[in-house]
Amino acid sequence: MDAYERITRNATEVVTESEGRELAEDPEGKRAYVGYEPSGVLHIGHMLTATKLIDLQEAGFEVTVLLADVHAYLNDKGTFEEIRETAERMKAQFLAYGLDEERTEFVYGSEFQFDREYVLDLHALELETTLSRAERAMAEIKSGDSVRVSQAVYPLMQALDIVYLDVDLAVGGMEQRKVHMLARDTLPGIGEASPTCLHTPLIADLDTGVGKMSASEGVSISMEDSTADIERKVNDAFCPPTRDPDPDDEGRERENPVLQIFEYHVFPRYDTVVVERPDEYGGDLTYTDYESLAADLDAGALHPADAKGALATYLDELIAPGRAKLRDAISDA
RNA sequence: CCGCCCUUAGCUCAGACUGGUAGAGCAGCCGACUGUAGAUCGGCUUGCCCCCCGUUCAAAUCGGGGAGGGCGGACCA
Numbered sequence: 001m002d003a004y005e006r007i008t009r010n011a012t013e014v015v016t017e018s019e020g021r022e023l024a025e026d027p028e029g030k031r032a033y034v035g036y037e038p039s040g041v042l043h044i045g046h047m048l049t050a051t052k053l054i055d056l057q058e059a060g061f062e063v064t065v066l067l068a069d070v071h072a073y074l075n076d077k078g079t080f081e082e083i084r085e086t087a088e089r090m091k092a093q094f095l096a097y098g099l100d101e102e103r104t105e106f107v108y109g110s111e112f113q114f115d116r117e118y119v120l121d122l123h124a125l126e127l128e129t130t131l132s133r134a135e136r137a138m139a140e141i142k143s144g145d146s147v148r149v150s151q152a153v154y155p156l157m158q159a160l161d162i163v164y165l166d167v168d169l170a171v172g173g174m175e176q177r178k179v180h181m182l183a184r185d186t187l188p189g190i191g192e193a194s195p196t197c198l199h200t201p202l203i204a205d206l207d208t209g210v211g212k213m214s215a216s217e218g219v220s221i222s223m224e225d226s227t228a229d230i231e232r233k234v235n236d237a238f239c240p241p242t243r244d245p246d247p248d249d250e251g252r253e254r255e256n257p258v259l260q261i262f263e264y265h266v267f268p269r270y271d272t273v274v275v276e277r278p279d280e281y282g283g284d285l286t287y288t289d290y291e292s293l294a295a296d297l298d299a300g301a302l303h304p305a306d307a308k309g310a311l312a313t314y315l316d317e318l319i320a321p322g323r324a325k326l327r328d329a330i331s332d333a
Numbered sequence: 334c335c336g337c338c339c340u341u342a343g344c345u346c347a348g349a350c351u352g353g354u355a356g357a358g359c360a361g362c363c364g365a366c367u368g369u370a371g372a373u374c375g376g377c378u379u380g381c382c383c384c385c386c387g388u389u390c391a392a393a394u395c396g397g398g399g400a401g402g403g404c405g406g407a408c409c410a
Binding site: 207233240278305 | 369372
């Protein structure tokens, strides 16, 4: 696998492709970052970007994880004290998941976002940005139903973080797309370069296949789930026998979340996937790539119930080490 | 600062005028049917009716006070 392929695999888009190729020419020592609003548990959405960070490290990048405590505060997630606590918990979860502590720099936003120079640059960016643009950028991120001034400042700080953390590549889920585009448009206005951005897909809501899985509502799979939790959640998941489900009654597009998890979480880390199947249905199946599994499901050669059984097994295996580390950390404390 | 509107189930809201301690849809949960889920049937659960004070035999409903949220205030007129 060449560097560009490693950097962009499982990503929905690189903005722009030519900038991405330029980074891939000499990735050694290049810097990438993802910012996370601290939430107590690491769910498989977070794991998707975390896995991407591991890809980048393997390609030679230096990786920074921003624990965005100030952002969480601006987005009404609690007091600084409460946020600090969940941020520390989240850091522990990332380490348990498998980010290498030696090679990953964890930075709290509050460490540099109150510096005079940062704040002055922030005000300059505020001057570059209309309220409606900032609001649109926040559409996928904001909490609460009424927009606060703080939430308009939020995306501008993300733009500045890219400058102050001195990164060459900003990584995030597709919900970050508008924020990153805002950064690309406004940073030149204060004399800074437009950042290159890499966006990972969003896994659809497990129950319905609509929209994106969310930690705050609906079902999400996290590192704190037991084997039984995972079996239950996977079994309850929306999974029609097709890779391209029809829209729901309200005309909203639907994805097949079971296939998505196979594609984005299982196959990137397993060379072969064995689907155990009772003899009465034809016995075990073995796959070495996502495409053939998806094609079998689509063709009716693989029943969703069997796919779910395999998914639960592999997901559980993926989560087990982190789950064990977390358990040890808790019993140590 | 001033004015108008809103606050009832997890969500969207009805009920308020004509007081008698609450309803619908959706969601959720359970069951049937599917070798998964969904869809479709069948069943079930859910409430400090924003808070306080008052009137009353009786207040979601009437009166007063307060809180939270939304919208508005110039000019054109």
